[in-house]
Amino acid sequence: MKQIAILGSTGSIGQSSLSILEEYPDRFAIASLAAGRNVDAAFDQCLRWRPRVVSLATAELADTLALRLREAGVTGIEVLHGAAGTVQVATLPEVDFVISAIVGVAGLEATYAAILAGKPVGLANKEAMVAAGEILTAAARERNVPLLPIDSEHNAIHQAMRAGEKREISRIWLTASGGPFRSLPLQDFDHITVEQALKHPTWVMGRRITIDSATMLNKGLEIIEACRLFDLPPSAVKVTVHPQSTVHSLVEYIDGSILAQISVTDMRLPILYALSYPERLPSKLTFDMAALGRLDFSPPDFARFPCLRLAYEAAERGGAHCIALNAADEVAVEAFLERAIPFPGIPRTIEDVLQATPESHPATIQEVLALDAQARDLAREVVAKTPTRSQPALHRR
């Protein structure tokens, strides 16, 4: 029985993970769970899965959960809190596999701790790889710890790479849905509302990644994630817009062959792949090829989606620029969701922060977190100076 820790158990990936684990009761069990602020969902998960340890973001939330468990007559679950609690969830001796699915750089320390503790990691938390990819991959390599991508594109690449040798790969193609504004004229971008941006055309995901898909910074983060996971230069990582999200990504080999991975648009499949690798388990997540309609592919529009250019530039510079790209976006997306800046304010904030970021290549996670904090401070300054115009459609209603 594989004992699983889930970091971010109450989120979209966390819930998909529990949903697929449910199908294999003889293979997987839950050892520990970490979440942020959703006490209700954590309580329900404790009742259903009976982890030995659970952690929430703060002491107050942990106390509330502990009290509710006591009142429900549930014993044997240790309730922890904060960053230290999340690290403990990831590194318990009995844990055999860690699903890293906290959103943002908040997931970095525990992901790193899991690797240091020798735990195989299924990585959904792309921000950890963007901010500290070199450090994480080096630590995993040194300890021979598997780092298995759950992000659908990287999972697809991982699968398609099994057909050949690394030296036989010429480049990879990340598919992008194009988000809800794939065909929106540039002059309308100022008026994009939060509600419109939160309507992803093909996936149901957490709020931050959904907004990132709308600006296409999600694809930008994925370019950097791919460079780090697969040890490729940015020039070998291409993006193709594929609105159906059916081909999850492609690997191009030196002889010109291109291998695609096709499956349902459902994150339970890449999660299952990572959990069971190198085996494959039978699943009900089948795809009806006979009913497949058309598949479209087109080049991305760098003018309407400047986040793509910013990400390629950051990927080339590495270090502090990748950290700043993500940190500025975390702040800007939050500000957009609070209706404090317009949609185009997101790339503008990132660009301003990147321009003010000096070249630097951190060697430790502590240095990464310090650079992340600096970039956030800068981003908050930029956001504070950004006029709150736009979203007129919403305000007029």
Ligand SMILES: NC(=O)C1=CN([C@@H]2O[C@H](COP(=O)(O)OP(=O)(O)OC[C@H]3O[C@@H](n4cnc5c(N)ncnc54)[C@H](OP(=O)(O)O)[C@@H]3O)[C@@H](O)[C@H]2O)C=CC1
């Ligand atoms: N959703 C998807 O389909 C995909 C997601 N990803 C990546 O996976 C990660 C998770 O995404 P998603 O599930 O959509 O996001 P959600 O917003 O749905 O979930 C985020 C999770 O992180 C938890 N969390 C947030 N802050 C903290 C913290 N400080 N300490 C502990 N837990 C915390 C949340 O807890 P709570 O809710 O209790 O506050 C929640 O469980 C992201 O990095 C995303 O880019 C990658 C590919 C696809």
Ligand SMILES: CC(=O)[C@@H](O)[C@H](O)COP(=O)(O)O
């Ligand atoms: C499911 C997944 O992996 C997401 O990262 C998804 O790819 C987002 O869609 P976009 O292609 O619109 O960014």
Ligand SMILES: [Mn+2]
């Ligand atoms: Mn993805």
